[in-house]
Amino acid sequence: MTDVGAPPPSSSPQSIDAIPLKHPWRWLAAAAIIVLVGLFLYGAATNPAYGWSTFGEYFFHERILLGVFNTLQLTIYSMIIGIVLGVFLTVMRLSDNPVLSSVAWVFLWIFRGTPIYVQLAFWGLFPTIYQNIQLGVPFGPSFFHLDLQDLSIPFVLAVIGLGLNEAAYMAEIVRAGIMSVPEGQMEASTALGMSWGKAMRRTVLPQAMRVIIPPTGNELISLLKTTSLVTAVPYAFDVYSIATREIAARIFEPVPLLLVAAAWYLVITSILMVGQFYLERYFSRGASRKLTSKQLEALALAQLPQVK
Structure with missing residues (x-):
């Protein structure tokens, strides 16, 4: 009598003479695409309107390199503001306090609902709208006074404008990542004696990063x-x-x-995409969709008909 659930005696399976399907249209489509791309590249290389000599002359020009450096500064500083403020907005949005959640919702509503160009234009006019900033006692003495029109701060205003707009999108990305983690994870961490902050750092956020990293990388590139x-x-x-x-x-x-300019954007974007790939792979450890050989074997054994 055979044990219940025991695998059948091993026998060498018969070889299957599988004939792969032929897809001639795929090869024709691929050949047509290659020909079209080749013709476009040849035309671009031989068209004097592209000015490839000028392109090579100014690609590493000192003014262009200065612009690349300033662009990186704008991106990094604005992204830092967006991530930090986005996390605070997420906490406010998930808070039980109706005032905090309402303020966060209004912030997201304004900065996600208006064009970024309009927001940047507003920040450019900020020194004109608010010419003087004073801090002190109402109808009393002033302790601090700042004349914005005497300052030349377009870089700071650009960083603030980009950072606040990015914070609205990062808040929703972080919230989606946190909401993707089952509530039982937080309850189990609390039952083990962890505080709310420690449970978020040690349990929730490491699992939420798998959801947060891909859209964050896209936001950085954008x-x-x-x-x-x-x-x-x-x-x-x-x-x-x-x-x-x-x-x-x-x-x-x-x-x-x-x-x-387009080539430099492509270079920087390519570097950011490589970094995003390694970050995604790091935070996706243990969550692979591919089954190992042992898992496949166990699954096959579980699906074998039981012999009585």
Whole structure:
């Protein structure tokens, strides 16, 4: 009598003569695409309107490199503000306090509902709208006075505008990541004696990072490209402004300078995508969708018919 659940005697399976399906249309489509791409590349390489000599001359120009450095600064500083403020907004949004949750909702409503260019233009006009900032006793003495029109702070205003807009989107990304973790995880951590903050750091956030990292990487890449709109502040020292407004306007060749700016955006974006890939792989440890050989074997044994 065979034991219940025991696997049948091992026997070498018969080989299956599988004939792969032929897909001639795939090869034809691939060949057509290769031909079209080749024709486009050949036309772009031989078209004098692209100005490849000018492209090579200004790709590592000192003014372009300064613009790249300023663009990276805008991206990094704004993203730091967006992440930190986004976490605070998430805590406020999930709070049981109706005042905190309402304030967070109104912030998200305003900054997600208005165009980023309009917001940056508003921050550019901020020194005109609020010419003087005073802190003190109402109808009494003033302890602090600042004349904004005497300051030249377009870079700071650009960072603030980009950071506040990014915070609205990061708040929703962080909230979605936290909400993806089952509530039982927090309850189990609390039952083990962890405080709310420690449970968030040790239990909830490590699991939520699998959901938070991919959209955060996309937001960082999007923010990098959004820095080209800081001319609304106005701030004209990013790579796009220097390439198109300064150099191209001087040499009257806009196409190669646009290609220079686009190429630098592609280089930086590619580096960010590589970093995002490794971060996703790090926080996805233990959550692979692929089954190991032992798991597949156990699954096969569980599905075998039981012999009595």
